[in-house]
Amino acid sequence: MSKRDDSTYWLTLPRSKQKNQANDPRFVEVTDTVQINKEIYDLVKEFIYLSKQYGKSNFLCPYTTYVALTKPRFTNDYHLAEDRMSKRNYRTLLDQFYKDIIVGKYGFYGDKVLPGDTRHLAFCNMMLQGWNMLSIARMGGHTSIRTQMHYHAHLDYFAESWVYNLSQRYRLDRINRAATIPTFSVRKVLAKQELFQPADFEQRYEVDHGFCTYNPSLCETGDCRFCEHYLFSPGTESHEEAIRWLTNSSNELQRRMREQIDYLKEISKHIYYDVFTLEVQKTGQERLLNAANQLRRIMEQKAMGDSYLEE
DSSP, X not given: OEEXXXXXXXXXXXXXXXXXXXXXXXXXXXXSEEEEOHHHHHHHHHHHHHHGGGOOOSSSSOHHHHHHXXXXXXXXXXXXXXXXXXXXXXXXXXXXXXXXXXXXXXXXXXXXXXXXXXHHHHHHHHHHTTOOHHHHHHHHTOSBGGGGGGGGGGHHHHHHHHHHHHHHHHHHHHHHHHTTSTTOOHHHHHHHOOOOOGGGOSSOEEETTEEESSOGXXXXXXXXXXXXXXXXXXXXXXXXXXHHHHHXXXXXXXXXXXXXXXXXXXXXXXXXXXXXXXXXXXXXHHHHHHHHHHHHHHHHHXXXXXXXXXX
16 A cells, blocks of 8 residues: 555555466456555555554454454464454454444344445446446456446446435435524424425525525526425425426436436447557547436436435
């Protein structure tokens, strides 16, 4: 792990590579050094510093640290000689983390996120951001571009999960902003499961099925359902109509989102990749990034609209 003169951070991940299949045109030369952000750099650096109290080691996750933290009933002399945690040791730590923190502290009973899952999610995220298949293969250690094709089947699910999480964040952001208003009552939200009301705002403008806390004549969004300044507050008589208004938009955006993901996959498949020179067709990469940006806009719009439905 290193910090370079241009203030970028890099991590070297030694890994076993398959033998160079020089006669196989599908073979991709993978890379061991990847760029990381400052947050990851600081986190790894802190972990190394904390581990030193249990002894020096050439491994990031020493077995001596595992023994000191877990105090296992039985130890394995082989791993102790290697001074590195095994997969079994890691699974033990992960199980303990879920038991003590995820379930014990937060009371969440759900599926465990395994190391392989985080890798899978990272690749899906990169695909939806417009990364080309050659770059993903090199960073992921795939010696063939075709290796990552099975991830395409899970992009819809990943995108839907991303939209849901973003919709929750949008909703919480509105609550936090409203909490600064003198008339706003957090207790009211908790007791009635309601968000703030129009009366909570001195400046408001009547719009479709609610109010806007920003002058509509200056609005650049063009549709209240996708605007952070919108306050969904339909009257009793128009409540069902307002719900249909939001639901129809959500369903349409869901359809467009899936179409855009299919389009993104098709572009990615048909880009020309030169695995010998590690070059990617520029026009194809530009189309891929444009499609990814359009997908992100659709996902953000759906998340905003869905956040009002949840209220």
